[in-house]
Structure formats: structure tokens, C-alpha cells
Amino acid sequence: MAITFEEVSYAYDDRSLWRSGALEGVNLDIQPGTFMGIAGTTGSGKSTLLQHFNGILKPTAGRVRVLDVLIGAEEKVPKMRELRRRVGLVFQFPEQQLFEDTVEKDICFGPLNFGMSLAEAKDRAKWALALLGLDESLLQRNPFHLSGGQMRKVAIASVLAMDPEVIALDEPTATLDPQSRAELAALLSKLHREQGKTVIVVTHRMEELLPYVDGWIVMKGGRTLFQGTTEAMVREAAVLEQEGLALPECITLWNRLAAEYGLEAEKPCLTPESLAERLAEVLSAGGSLRDREERLACGESC
């Protein structure tokens, strides 16, 4: 098991008058080598959850196991150094974690800190930059002179350069242009498929991750509202929407069409290509679209 939560609660300012609970009795199982998406409205505890993955936050109740490290509320804090190399965290505003005067130094900082030689670290920096689709010429630039989106990519590269086993990202795609977002999702999927990394991404844009993820965790008010596969989530859509989660159009539209054409039991088609293909099949089998629409319209007016 890559990450397990047992009845984990976390409260900011615990044992004080200002106690505010951010997580309440969360149970989670994330298998090694899976790609998970975490969704939920703002303030539902997603970021707090993520910060437990490499021991930045220690639960105020319950136990967290990450790889082979146990972090419990009642236990002494174990050594975190090794864990932090193996679990790479990219925060909500990754550009705020830049600090060096060149991009190269910034990306090399992590690997050097964890004992890589300078030559090795520089190779890593090049490799990571290329992964993010950034030009090598950026290496000698000052990161603070880059645009917001480029800074974000450099910050993500600096975490990937440490070659972590688990990569957790907190809304990495906000402010990237749409194609860069799609490319980042594809890159994470590649790291997951080809190198067996465990990838966990907090996102507000579920649509971008839908083609890649194995499953979803949906948070609400510090609790897990849902944990399961994409298919199961699509089936639960009505319940999740009632709970205040806004679902992307590809899911709502699929559910509407599935109900209309009796496809509820099928694997959901969530990309324009697959949905159009499926509709073409259904419609060529069951008469033209116009006929159906007329029948439906008639059925409604009658």
C-alpha cells in the first residue's frame, strides 16, 4: 500500500479555543502505482490531506502510513528526510517555491540536497525541463523573469528532478494554458504507466484527468464523500451534485444521453470522440436522430 489513512483527523490550532477541524476521520487506501484524482469544493480539506503525504502535517488523531513510514498522532515523529525525497509534493502555488537566481540552480537544489553529485543534478535538471516541454535555454534564465505559467512548470520540474516514487500535486494546472494542462496530465500519466509512479492530483478540472486516472477521491467538509473508480463516480453523479460538487459537462451530458438511449450500464464515454462514436452506433441502429427527437418531443407534449 502506498498511502493508507486510518481514522485520520487533523485540526489547525488543536487543543485551543481556535481549533478548526480540517479533516475528520478520513480512511483512505491508495495502492502503489495508481493514478488518483482528488476533487471537492474549496475548503473541503484537499490540500490538508495532501500535506499528510510527506509528513508536513502530522495527524491530530489516527494514523497515516506512507510507503514504509508510519506517522501516528500518538507516536514519535519518525525521520522524514528519506520520505521527503521519495514523496514529491507540488503545492498550490508552485511558483512561490522558487528562490534561486537561475532555473538550473533551482531545479538542482533538491537533488543536491538529497546527495546527488552536481553533474548528476545538472543532468537531472535538463531531463526534468525537457519532460515539461521547456527549452534548455531557460536553464540560465532567472526564474522570476519567466511568465506565471513557465514558473509553474519550472517548479514542477524541480520536484520531478528528485525522481520521487510518489508524486502529489495540488492543483498543478491552474493558470497553465489549456494545452499545457493537457500535456501535463499526459506527462503524469506517462510517469505513472512507464515508471510505475504513484500519482495523486488535486484538481478543480476533473475533465482533464478523466482519461487517465484509475480512481477518484471526493472530499467534502473534511471527510471523504466518495472513493472509487471513474465509472462508479459517473453513476453516483446525481448524489455528488446534490452534495455541492460541480461535475464537468462530459459527465452530466453522458448521464443525460445514457438515460435517453438506455446506455446506463455501459462504460461511460467521456471524450468527444468516444461519445460521438457511440452515439453514431446507437443512432444508426435505432433510426435517425430526428425521428427519436420527434418521438421524444411528442411523448412530452402528449
Added chain:
Amino acid sequence: MAAAPFAYELNGVSFAYAPDAPVLNEVTLRIASGSWVSIVGPNGCGKSTLAKLLGGLLAANSGTIVVEGRELTQNSVWEIRPRIGMVFQNPDNQFIGSTVEEDIAFGLEGRCLAREEMRDRVQRYAEKLEISQLLTKHPAELSGGQKQRVAIASILAMEPGIIIFDEASSMLDEKARGELLQIWRDMRGSGEYTLISITHDAEEIMASDRAIVLRGGAIAADAAPVELFEDEELLQACRLIAPYRVRLAQELRKRGMDGEEIFQGRQTRRR
């Protein structure tokens, strides 16, 4: 102030942070008063720089910027800037007050308004953005969407005619983003504001009147959003992806089906 037909007239505007790396090159454009314009383009194409130039936070190296009929210069910037409000990506970065009420009042204090007027405006704009119940809260107690509402209320309370949103929705969840879109639609409908929105969000671009595409520091296209999303090549070039619905309609068309009928079916059923 609908007196000036154009909120902005830019003529050959260029800007560079360093001499060897120009960010904007000879940008010429006009923005009609009361319209809602999206500025789009890939990361690093100069969108935020343009926003800062429009807001008078940066001065152009060459060319002229005319705001509501007055040229933006070192001297006029102080009189023009009150006409312009800016809302940024991360609302946390623009909180100053220790309560929402103080935060909205901060800008008004800077304008030396009478206390009564300030109270009135805080109430009025808090109501408008449905945050009256949050006035006594500390900004840190708010959700992302609420914070962005407070940021907008603070700006609206200054009663500007032009509001520039620099990726103001990018940190919001899907639901808050939908609400922000509605706020923009209402503002556009009121006819009192010129809205300039820097965004990557397909739905937002779709809802606006016009999309100006920047690429490599120059205007690559200036079109109605519908035209933009039908132009595969242009989308590729500015690294945009069309909204799901537009892409689905295209895929259906490829297979000889009419997407419109499917979507219309939805509307009739909704009624």
C-alpha cells in the same frame, strides 16, 4: 461613463522588461466601452504584461494608450487609474483589511470619502455580490470563491468603469467559477462596465463578446469566440482547447450527425 465610445485605444504599443527580450510588439487595438473582451494566448505570450499596461501599472516603451479618450501619461495616470479596477489571480495577494468590511473600505478610505458614503458603498456592494453575511469575517476564514467575491466587491465599491481580471477564476473550483461567470454576465448586462478578462477558460471566452489572441507579443487574431473555437489551426497556435460541447459537436458533424439537435433536445426537455 458612456461618453467615450472606446474604453481603450492602443496605438503601436511596445514593451520590454529587458532590451533584448521584447514582450509586446507594436500592439494596436480598440476596445469599445461596455464590451466584454477576453485576452487569450499561450503562457508567456505577454497577456499579463498587457493587463498591467492597460491598468497603468506599467508604462509603454513606445506607442500610445488612450483610456476613455484621454492619453495615459505620467501625469494623467493618477486621474485615469481610479476609472480602472484590477482583480488578480490569487485573491490572497490583495487582502489588506483584517475583516471583509475593512477590506472593502480600504480603497474607499484611500479616496477620502465621507464615512457615511463609505458605509453605504460597503453595504451596497456587499449585497450586490451576496457577501453581506461575511462582512465581519477574517479573510482567512473564507473559501476561494468567497475571497474572489470580496476582491470583486472591493473593486466595484470604487466604482470604476473598466475592470481588468487577470486569470481571476483560475484558482476557483468549478462551482465558484460558474458563479463568477454569472457575476460577469450581470455586469456586462448592466452596461456600466467594460470587462477585460485574461483567461484560458473556454467557457469564459465563449461567454464574452470578443477574443483577442496574443502570440509572441503580437495580436494573432481578433475574433468572435465562436469563430475562434471553430478555427483548429488558430486554437493550436494559441494552445487553446475548445469547450467540450463545441468539440463534441465537431465530432458528431464528422460522423454526419447534427450536434445542435442533441443540445436543443436538452433545452426543450428542460422547459
